[in-house]
Amino acid sequence: MNDAKAGIYGGRGNNITAGVNWYANEHVRLxxxxxxxxxxxxxxxVPTGASFVNSPYGGPLCQDNNQPSLRG
Incomplete structure (x- = not known):
């Protein structure tokens, strides 16, 4: 996502989600x-015409997020 007028210079994002439901009975689900x-x-x-850089630390921005969850 890019919006140069707002000072947003985006990159790429990917997301994969998987889920499994187990019904113990009609009132209990995990x-x-x-x-x-x-x-x-x-x-x-700093892109041409921008007044700042995306990373306050000056390094490349890259992030991985792994999030498991168990709900009942």
Whole structure:
């Protein structure tokens, strides 16, 4: 996502989610979910006409997020 007029210079994002439900009976359900997200390829140099850089630390922005959850 990019919006140069607003000062947003985006990159790429991917997300994979999987879930399994187990019904012990009509009143009890357990849900197991797993989500993996990756955000990367965000420019860290100041694009032409921009007054700031995306990363306050000056390094490349890349993040992986793994999130399991168990609900009942």
């Amino acid at each position: 849900m197991l979910d797993y989500s993996h997200a990756h955000i990367g390829d965000i420019p860290t140099s």
